[in-house]
């Protein structure tokens with residue numbers, strides 16, 4: 001039987017942040033994920049905002065951890081070479097009812113110790129965002145709400161953890177956790193492995209209730225809350241430069257419009273309670289509701305400039321709330337549940353909180369002196385000067401071959417994405433790492449070339465190259 005000190009179930013934002021945090025200690029750590037790639041399920045499809053926590057429920061663990069996490073992103077994104085920008089958010093009120101809610105929201109921000117929230121007049125907001133509905137009466141400005149590349153954040157944390165010695169077992173589902181004399185003993189997988197571990201952390205996102213039931217701690221259940229989005233073309237004429245948020249309701253933060261870190265416009269999400277954890281379809285009704293709601297705030301929003309739509313499933317815990325638990329009658333087991341709408345942001349603070357909890361509850365671990373926090377990023381060709389481009393092409397001519405025209409992604413970048421730590425094995429994994437296929441044509445031009453490069457670099461036939469998970473092979477063979 002294999003042995004490890006800590007097993008983390010799940011390589012999403014939470015599991016990857018935990019892997020990186022634990023890699024700072026002298027420990028043997030193994031991350032297991034059922035998916036083919038790191039990056040999680042929910043962590044791949046969200047609004048990509050690093051929240052301040054201004055509107056969290058004061059006094060909750062979620063508010064504590066989101067507020068603590070926000071300032072950490074300046075350092076983490078530098079260390080891991082993840083695109084990040086503190087563009088700020090505005091919360092405009094367009095009628096008296098909304099305007100009257102502003103003091104309550106500002107007070108909430110104060111209770112959450114987000115003291116830099118400010119009132120702005122309608123005039124000031126229109127100066128900041130000329131595309132706003134001109135009947136805006138005033139609103140709040142939250143300067144530290146930020147945008148990030150969510151894929152590279154999670155991949156970056158996982159890669160850096162792996163470079164610091166954490167083992168990753170991908171395409172492997174945990175099917176059971178065994179217990180002996182009141183302590184976790186091992187995890188079992190669908191590959192027939194049994195891995196002995198002193199600690200097991202359940203960071204399984206939407207499926208954390210299923211994993212908790214393996215050890216009899218499933219006293220809650222998780223339902224998906226669907227969020228659908230539009231991504232608009234970079235050239236769309238109606239743009240905003242901050243995150244434009246609606247006044248939130250009890251159920252959702254509402255539908256927003258903001259730039260993505262790569263210059264598209266993001267519009268959405270919906271909030272639809274479902275039962276099926278696999279239902280990731282976008283729907284005509286859901287998308288229509290986004291267009292209707294967002295155009296009340298930004299009347300000129302050009303939905304017809306859509307280049308793609310997507311949908312993510314928030315893990316709604318019932319009863320609700322972020323819970324991080326260890327148990328007197330089950331030593332070594334850590335249960336993380338209720339990571340719902342702010343988990344991308346919260347992940348880095350959740351990781352610190354969990355590791356401290358483990359250290360207080362029996363984990364013996366020393367700090368390493370050789371932990372390397374830095375991840376070497378893949379060069380982003382589109383952001384380089386002509387001089388930097390020439391230098392790169394001189395060192396490696398593959399950087400002179402543009403494969404994705406929309407996003408100016410080169411063969412050199414795609415090869416780097418494939419051969420680096422926890423490298424890409426599928427077309428989507430390449431896309432998340434270097435953006436080939438993320439542009440206006442959505443891979444119509446570069447898709448076949450990416451398949452060819454993956455096939456050549458991995459030494460496997462093109463027919464076996466997949467879009468993502470098994471069953472998503474993209475070609476059937478040569479016709480000539």
Ligand SMILES: Cc1cc2nc3c(=O)[nH]c(=O)nc-3n(C[C@H](O)[C@H](O)[C@H](O)COP(=O)(O)OP(=O)(O)OC[C@H]3O[C@@H](n4cnc5c(N)ncnc54)[C@H](O)[C@@H]3O)c2cc1C
Nearest residue numbers: 010012014034040042043046047049174205227312343345
């Ligand atoms: C529409 C929407 C908008 C959002 N917007 C934001 C935002 O702007 N900012 C923000 O901070 N947060 C946002 N969130 C929330 C955020 O995306 C999530 O809270 C966060 O990504 C959750 O990360 P996770 O690691 O818990 O889950 P996941 O990313 O789902 O990772 C869990 C992993 O566990 C694996 N797993 C599950 N069961 C098993 C098993 N038995 N064996 C092995 N592996 C298993 C899965 O394969 C998966 O990879 C949003 C979410 C949605 C849906």
